[in-house]
Amino acid sequence: MSETKHGNRTQTAADRLRQMIVAGDLAPGQRISERAIREHLEGLSRTPLREAFKILAGEGLVTISPNRGATVTALSMADVEDTMELLVGLEGLAAEPACKNILLQEIVEIEELHQRMVAAYRAEELMEYFELNQAIHQRIVDAAGNRALSRIYAAECARIRRYRFAGNRHHERWDRAVAEHEQILGFLKDRNGSLLREMLRAHYRNGWQVTRELIGWEFAGTDQEPDRK
Amino acid sequence: MSETKHGNRTQTAADRLRQMIVAGDLAPGQRISERAIREHLEGLSRTPLREAFKILAGEGLVTISPNRGATVTALSMADVEDTMELLVGLEGLAAEPACKNILLQEIVEIEELHQRMVAAYRAEELMEYFELNQAIHQRIVDAAGNRALSRIYAAECARIRRYRFAGNRHHERWDRAVAEHEQILGFLKDRNGSLLREMLRAHYRNGWQVTRELIGWEFAGTDQEPDRK
DNA sequence: CAATATATAATTGTATGCAATCAAGGCATC
DNA sequence: GATGCCTTGATTGCATACAATTATATATTG
Structure with a gap:
């Protein structure tokens, strides 16, 4: 059963990341390098991951700094x-x-x-x-x-x-x-x-x-x- | 002066699309194929455009259906x-x-x-x-x-x-x-x-x-x- | 002629390679 | 010894090639 279906890798990545952030597995302010996440969510390529970042940024859960990647949004x-x-x-x-x-x-x-x-x-x-x-x-x-x-x-x-x-x-x-x-x-x-x-x-x-x-x-x-x- | 600086194509695309949608240049419910938009925003490749879609989807301005692309969100x-x-x-x-x-x-x-x-x-x-x-x-x-x-x-x-x-x-x-x-x-x-x-x-x-x-x-x-x- | 099946084209989703930028450490100079 | 510059490694941004899915058109059959 190849789990390799087409059409929801981005969404899945966003969901898992959201879970991780909301549940507190990732600390606020912590940097989320594409590399590090891809080691946890194996078999995922950069494109859907980066799209997931954008989704989560829209939800205010991550903050993206140009050329410096994503961090878990740290609220004051x-x-x-x-x-x-x-x-x-x-x-x-x-x-x-x-x-x-x-x-x-x-x-x-x-x-x-x-x-x-x-x-x-x-x-x-x-x-x-x-x-x-x-x-x-x-x-x-x-x-x-x-x-x-x-x-x-x-x-x-x-x-x-x-x-x-x-x-x-x-x-x-x-x-x-x-x-x-x-x-x-x-x-x-x-x-x-x-x-x-x-x-x-x-x-x-x-x-x-x-x-x-x-x-x-x-x-x-x-x-x-x-x-x- | 090459306008080809690195770091804000996605954001620029999102801004321009948002402008278009909010100002009403694109009708609600209208499909926004990557192809069509790229003809207007020349020199833009698919990746930043797709990331822009995700941003706007988060703002509720576009709706993305899996494998069927993006449409301008039509509100009832x-x-x-x-x-x-x-x-x-x-x-x-x-x-x-x-x-x-x-x-x-x-x-x-x-x-x-x-x-x-x-x-x-x-x-x-x-x-x-x-x-x-x-x-x-x-x-x-x-x-x-x-x-x-x-x-x-x-x-x-x-x-x-x-x-x-x-x-x-x-x-x-x-x-x-x-x-x-x-x-x-x-x-x-x-x-x-x-x-x-x-x-x-x-x-x-x-x-x-x-x-x-x-x-x-x-x-x-x-x-x-x-x-x- | 209608309806369905199939082939083909168009479109989207994903992976990967290249370019640009940033971070860190070593080297030279003062 | 400290400071600034440059080189090098790592990371991100973008472009493009490939895979999977959907839409369209055509043909075939009832």
């Missing part, structure tokens, strides 16, 4: 904060239309995600918890039924994912977050848009405050000095 | 409406921080843009008017001081630019729009965030309502049938 604390503020705002925009438009079926699905998230919380499965948490928020935004909004929200989440995740290692916040999620679901079911918006706002701010302190000192080394060999 | 009426709604929301998010953070210098600059816009309005210089109008809104958003917000706002504006422009040909809206802009500037100077937000909201909705009707029938042909040869 200010960049991350700006983006968090934007995400809060986007969820706020989604709240009322989501309450108006959401189907019972969708609420059930979100509750299911929530149950799985609680299970992951009990099992202390960090990654799973984080993923489901994000998925729930995305689903709420999606429920607003605005494709442009959903797209932007997803893209911006991906961009700062690793920074938020870095602050997720401490459990103390989790139980409160779970409680907040339950309130959020409650308002969604009651279709109370304005309260949902306020709750999402508070939820985000609470979470980010914890995260910010945890990652604060991490920035000292990673960000100011873009990269070192 | 629903897509444009979603995006307009998002833009309203983003301006709303910007309003209060903008009032808080804007410098007098920046207000002066925006007023200058406004004066130039009024002049273009009087001279009935369609394009100039439209450009300045957009620039003013961008500057207000920028004044909020959130880079992520500014970036998204600019990108989404570009994505639907040609659709909004299509409805800009009728003058009857212009005088009202100018008046609204003056109110907007007033609230900005007064640093009245909530009124600014409401005004921006109303301004957008008024403008879009006119535009929507004007472009309504244009969609019948362009959109439902993506392209035909």
Whole structure:
């Protein structure tokens, strides 16, 4: 079975690289030489790889400097904060239309995600918890039924994912977050848009405050000095 | 003087293509074969052109179908409406921080843009008017001081630019729009965030309502049938 | 004549070679 | 010994050749 089909090497490369960056396998600021990556993603030639770089650059995940190649985009604390503020705002925009438009079926699905998230919380499965948490928020935004909004929200989440995740290692916040999620679901079911918006706002701010302190000192080394060999 | 310097053919191609698409030289849904473009942008080889496609695809300006090449992204009426709604929301998010953070210098600059816009309005210089109008809104958003917000706002504006422009040909809206802009500037100077937000909201909705009707029938042909040869 | 199958042309996806640029180290000079 | 220049190696940008896929036109058959 020759895996050598025509038509998706670029996309595959982009997907794998995105995964690596978003999951944090590649450090921010780190240089990604075509050579190094091709050793990991064997059998890949330069052209699709370079096209993949361009795709990821468009998503803000890598930064390309002319004649100097690609690096994993390193965000400053200010960049991350700006983006968090934007995400809060986007969820706020989604709240009322989501309450108006959401189907019972969708609420059930979100509750299911929530149950799985609680299970992951009990099992202390960090990654799973984080993923489901994000998925729930995305689903709420999606429920607003605005494709442009959903797209932007997803893209911006991906961009700062690793920074938020870095602050997720401490459990103390989790139980409160779970409680907040339950309130959020409650308002969604009651279709109370304005309260949902306020709750999402508070939820985000609470979470980010914890995260910010945890990652604060991490920035000292990673960000100011873009990269070192 | 050989123009054959190394390091920016891809970017140049992307810029020129973007210009063409945003300005409306290429119709939505139209196929962009590598061949055809290379005839216009002479001396360009396939590699940088294809990389430019990927960049523009990331910006949502072109759509790439595997093994079938690139087309100018054709948005449905629903897509444009979603995006307009998002833009309203983003301006709303910007309003209060903008009032808080804007410098007098920046207000002066925006007023200058406004004066130039009024002049273009009087001279009935369609394009100039439209450009300045957009620039003013961008500057207000920028004044909020959130880079992520500014970036998204600019990108989404570009994505639907040609659709909004299509409805800009009728003058009857212009005088009202100018008046609204003056109110907007007033609230900005007064640093009245909530009124600014409401005004921006109303301004957008008024403008879009006119535009929507004007472009309504244009969609019948362009959109439902993506392209035909 | 319609419909399908097949061959052929056109177009896109990928690999690779060459040119230009950048980075590092050695050498000469002060 | 330090500093600046030049050479050399590595890396990126671009052009082009080749492979795979899709579209088109023709022929064949019912």
